[in-house]
Amino acid sequence: MKITAQASSDVALIKYWGKKDEVLRLPENGSISLILDGLNTITTVEFSPEYKKDEVMIQGEVEDGEVGRVQKHLDRIRALAHTNQFAKVVSQNTFPKGTGLSSSGSGFAALTLAATSALNLSLNEKELSILARQGSGTACRCMCGGVVEWLNGDTSDSSYSVTRFSAEYWQDIVDVIAVVSTDKKIVSSTEGHTTAKTSSFFEVRQQHIEEKLEEVKRAIQNKNFRTLGELVEAEALEFHSILFTSKPALIAWHPGTIEVMLAVQQLRREGVEAYFTINTGFNVHVLTLEKWRDQVKQKLDSLALVQSTLIAKIGDKPSLIDNHLF
Numbered sequence: 001m002k003i004t005a006q007a008s009s010d011v012a013l014i015k016y017w018g019k020k021d022e023v024l025r026l027p028e029n030g031s032i033s034l035i036l037d038g039l040n041t042i043t044t045v046e047f048s049p050e051y052k053k054d055e056v057m058i059q060g061e062v063e064d065g066e067v068g069r070v071q072k073h074l075d076r077i078r079a080l081a082h083t084n085q086f087a088k089v090v091s092q093n094t095f096p097k098g099t100g101l102s103s104s105g106s107g108f109a110a111l112t113l114a115a116t117s118a119l120n121l122s123l124n125e126k127e128l129s130i131l132a133r134q135g136s137g138t139a140c141r142c143m144c145g146g147v148v149e150w151l152n153g154d155t156s157d158s159s160y161s162v163t164r165f166s167a168e169y170w171q172d173i174v175d176v177i178a179v180v181s182t183d184k185k186i187v188s189s190t191e192g193h194t195t196a197k198t199s200s201f202f203e204v205r206q207q208h209i210e211e212k213l214e215e216v217k218r219a220i221q222n223k224n225f226r227t228l229g230e231l232v233e234a235e236a237l238e239f240h241s242i243l244f245t246s247k248p249a250l251i252a253w254h255p256g257t258i259e260v261m262l263a264v265q266q267l268r269r270e271g272v273e274a275y276f277t278i279n280t281g282f283n284v285h286v287l288t289l290e291k292w293r294d295q296v297k298q299k300l301d302s303l304a305l306v307q308s309t310l311i312a313k314i315g316d317k318p319s320l321i322d323n324h325l326f
């Protein structure tokens with residue numbers, strides 16, 4: 001049976017960085033994110049005795065670097081369903097992949113839902129989140145909707161995500177994404193995680209991360225956008241300070257990244273509330289409120305090094321859809 005799932009990417013407000021267990025993908029700390037409606041992956045999966053091997057196509061390419069990781073994930077799902085049938089998997093994103101916009105999160109969330117449904121496994125949200133986590137950490141959050149917290153569990157069974165606030169709770173928030181390049185980033189997040197602890201600031205980060213998570217949740221509870229924005233931007237800069245001081249140093253930014261960061265600070269001086277955050281890539285998420293959306297978008301579109309902007313709102317958990325990709 002052919003099954004198609006759609007999942008959204010997310011933007012981490014407090015980042016997942018470093019792993020306690022690389023195989024199980026257990027993070028060093030809890031994290032919290034907004035699911036992004038508008039940055040979506042659609043994946044169609046079909047298992048059949050007709051297939052003599054797994055056939056995986058991502059964004060029209062069969063030689064994509066992620067194919068091996070997809071096959072390993074299919075193996076996990078086959079083991080749960082006690083089958084050895086191979087699968088055909090076709091996946092498309094509505095946004096650039098491998099550029100710091102968490103395409104592995106939406107990708108492995110869509111794959112997890114489509115493949116488990118195709119094999120008639122009926123898993124609940126927690127079980128899906130645990131399974132998706134093993135494909136890509138971010139996917140653990142992308143199995144849920146709204147404002148999502150990935151709990152800091154020490155075992156596979158306790159390391160999963162939950163919705164803290166529904167997608168509808170704060171629809172006033174807009175993420176204006178500045179795309180400064182669509183080139184694939186040089187160092188993947190998976191590789192970057194392995195060097196996290198080589199930064200002497202990593203321990204310092206761990207000491208106050210729980211407190212930061214609580215502060216972020218409180219700011220969302222109170223719908224205090226300024227406090228939330230200040231926390232998120234400071235977290236992004238702390239996270240990149242860890243990357244700069246890791247061995248080897250990981251410098252993810254492009255010149256356009258810095259142009260956007262400075263423009264966001266300038267917008268604030270002009271009275272517009274906007275705050276940036278960046279993952280292990282160069283493209284920038286700029287969080288603002290509906291009333292400033294056009295002003296922020298215009299400003300970012302006017303910058304010399306910005307190629308395009310994307311708009312995302314807080315979105316829902318993955319779902320099955322009828323439009324198959326093959």
Ligand code: DP6
Pocket residue numbers: 011012014015016017025031102104105135136137138139189190191193279280
């Ligand atoms: C900086 O989920 O891409 O975006 O588990 O190895 O697939 P793997 O890593 P990944 O790491 C994302 C790191 C981050 C922060 C975040 O999204 O929380």
